[in-house]
Amino acid sequence: MALRSVTRLFRGGAGVEQVDLQIGFGEIVALVGLNGAGKTTLMRLQLGMLRPDSGQSEIDGTPLRDVDAATWARVGHLVEAPLAYGELTVREVLEMNLALRGGPRSAPRIDAAIETFALAKYEHRRIRTLSMGNAQRVGLAAALQHEPTIVVLDEPTNALDPAGVIVLRETLRSRAGAGAGILVSSHHLDEVARIADRIVVMNAGRLIGELAPHEADLERLFFDTVLRDDQARLP
Ligand SMILES: Nc1ncnc2c1ncn2[C@@H]1O[C@H](COP(=O)(O)OP(=O)(O)OP(=O)(O)O)[C@@H](O)[C@H]1O
Structure with a gap:
């Protein structure tokens, strides 16, 4: 998946600006940044939940407007209000997510997701009665149960x-x-260092650098990178 020179500015000037990012198959890229840096906005632009002012997002090398249903069915994401259907049970939400992707309501697949995310005790509970952490587990199970080949997760931990x-x-x-x-x-940062192949730093709507996951003292490097960017931008 890729964003090519993507800009989307909201009223007031915040948003994302001139973002170029490409994520290859088999690659885990972590996006880090302070609150309000633009991470969620970037993800929404990648997924077509938000239109860019300029530039374009691509999936499998295809601009979003031309991406077909079969390709969208290979995407798994958890960005914002994942579980709006509070009256449905855990199992029903997982069934609905498979159906929305055009797949069969495969019971073994749902059973596997329930087992993986340790949701067996809750499978017949309504979503609105779950704890935050268990609701997050359901959101992740729904995003990942169909074994997507393109995955976008906003602060999944x-x-x-x-x-x-x-x-x-x-x-x-x-x-x-x-x-x-x-x-x-x-x-x-500790968590992403364990799983990411690359760590991309975002600040004030722009991608400002990368950190190598194996680097010592990632936190300090992160803050140095952000501080340098702030000092270079601000008068
Ligand atoms: N729909 C919107 N209308 C106006 N401003 C918005 C909108 N969505 C986001 N913003 C602004 O864009 C900036 C980036 O927000 P975004 O949610 O992408 O940041 P984030 O990096 O995900 O932050 P956090 O770590 O707090 O989740 C913020 O200043 C936010 O207030």
């Missing part, structure tokens, strides 16, 4: 307990091992 973080890490590694391209945003 939010609200997860350490066991959930490990499950997610293993699931993403295995997806990437199977050839998926993965874009994931996070505030947890």
Whole structure:
């Protein structure tokens, strides 16, 4: 997937500007930045949830407007209000997500997702009665159960307990091992260092640099990169 010179500015001037980013198959790219840096906006632009003012997003080398349904069915994402259907049960949400992607409501696939994300105790509970962390697990199960080859997840470890973080890490590694391209945003540098092939730093709507995941003292490098950018931009 790729963003090519993508700009989208909201009233007031915030947004994303001139973003170029390409994520290859089998690659996990982490997007890091302070609150309000533009990570969610970038992801929405990649997924076509938001139109750019200029530039274009691509999936499989195809501009979004020409991406066919079969390709969209290979995308898995969790960006914003994933589970708007609070009255549905966990199992129903997973069934609906498979159906929305045009696939069969494969019971074994749903069983596997429920097992992977340790949701067996809750499968007949309504979504609105779940804890935040369990709702997040359902969102992730819904995003990943169809084994997507293009994955976009906005702060997926939010609200997860350490066991959930490990499950997610293993699931993403295995997806990437199977050839998926993965874009994931996070505030947890330690966590992204464990799974990402590349760490891309965003600040004030722009991509301002990359950090190597194996580098020592990532946090300091991150803050130095942001500070340098702020100093260069601000009068
Ligand atoms: N629909 C919108 N209308 C106006 N401004 C918006 C809109 N969506 C986002 N913004 C602004 O764009 C900027 C980037 O927001 P975005 O949510 O992309 O940041 P983020 O990096 O995901 O932040 P966080 O880490 O807090 O989730 C912010 O200043 C935000 O207020």
